[in-house]
Amino acid sequence: MALASALLQVMLDAVRKTARPMLRDFGEVSQLQVSRKGPGDFVTAADLKAEDTLYELLMKARPGYGFLGEERGMIEGTDKSHTWIVDPIDGTTNFMHAMPHFAITVGLERRAPDGSSEIVAGVTYNPVMNELFWAEKGKGCYLNDQRIRVAGRRDLSESLIATGLPFIGKSGHAQAIKDIHAIGQRVAGIRRLGSAALDFAWVAAGRYDAFYERGLKPWDVAAGILFVTEAGGSVTTIEADGDPKTGVSILASNSELHPQLRKVLQAS
Numbered sequence: 515m516a517l518a519s520a521l522l523q524v525m526l527d528a529v530r531k532t533a534r535p536m537l538r539d540f541g542e543v544s545q546l547q548v549s550r551k552g553p554g555d556f557v558t559a560a561d562l563k564a565e566d567t568l569y570e571l572l573m574k575a576r577p578g579y580g581f582l583g584e585e586r587g588m589i590e591g592t593d594k595s596h597t598w599i600v601d602p603i604d605g606t607t608n609f610m611h612a613m614p615h616f617a618i619t620v621g622l623e624r625r626a627p628d629g630s631s632e633i634v635a636g637v638t639y640n641p642v643m644n645e646l647f648w649a650e651k652g653k654g655c656y657l658n659d660q661r662i663r664v665a666g667r668r669d670l671s672e673s674l675i676a677t678g679l680p681f682i683g684k685s686g687h688a689q690a691i692k693d694i695h696a697i698g699q700r701v702a703g704i705r706r707l708g709s710a711a712l713d714f715a716w717v718a719a720g721r722y723d724a725f726y727e728r729g730l731k732p733w734d735v736a737a738g739i740l741f742v743t744e745a746g747g748s749v750t751t752i753e754a755d756g757d758p759k760t761g762v763s764i765l766a767s768n769s770e771l772h773p774q775l776r777k778v779l780q781a782s
């Protein structure tokens with residue numbers, strides 16, 4: 515990619531390399547080794563293998579950085595200034611069902627001496643569609659070689675909104691149903707495709723007008739927060755205070771729709 519820095523190039527190469535064996539496993543539904551982590555929450559051998567590959571490639575480039583992965587948790591580094599934040603397959607359930615909507619996603623978080631932190635680089639790759647979303651702080655957001663921007667819609671009644679729905683056995687399910695009911699009365703459509711990382715990327719590309727979800731994790735949102743802000747949108751928690759990087763509550767859209775959606779969700 516023409517504009518990518520050397521470090522971003524490392525991230526791009528890492529996700530492309532990680533994708534190769536994943537694509538060989540994709541579609542082999544009966545061959546996948548699947549374990550259940552909790553209600554409606556699965557991990558396959560492909561997730562574990564992909565996280566190992568990402569760990570190896572990213573840590574080789576920056577050996578001192580910390581590494582936070584969905585499957586292996588936090589591995590502290592000697593250099594506390596940066597942490598790789600990784601979801602090897604965001605959309606594991608889709609992957610298990612041979613649905614081509616999942617992604618490898620990597621964010622790079624930089625921590626300042628005062629303890630504040632920000633995401634400075636991110637990549638999200640859907641290998642089946644060969645769609646590689648990437649951004650660096652202050653340099654815009656890209657899909658493959660094309661610069662992308664959030665959609666310009668201002669009217670909630672014309673907008674298409676993405677969200678997630680926790681499994682019925684998980685806390686947050688009842689609230690998510692209430693949110694869908696409240697939002698669904700005001701918008702043109704709601705989609706739940708099953709990959710938060712791609713939901714953000716699709717907001718950045720203007721395919722969706724907004725994405726909201728409660729109960730996500732840092733690895734689901736790291737790259738995506740940077741994508742939407744670099745594509746000209748706004749990302750906050752639904753409550754508007756607190757740090758969206760935790761993933762606990764997320765609202766991402768253009769700045770016209772953002773306050774309208776926040777009002778509806780805060781009241782639901």
Ligand code: IPD
Pocket residue numbers: 584601603604605606607677678679680707708709710711727729730734
């Ligand atoms: C899941 C996806 C899904 C979201 C879930 C996440 P995973 O990630 O992002 O869209 O609704 O909350 O856990 O488990 O497939 O990596």
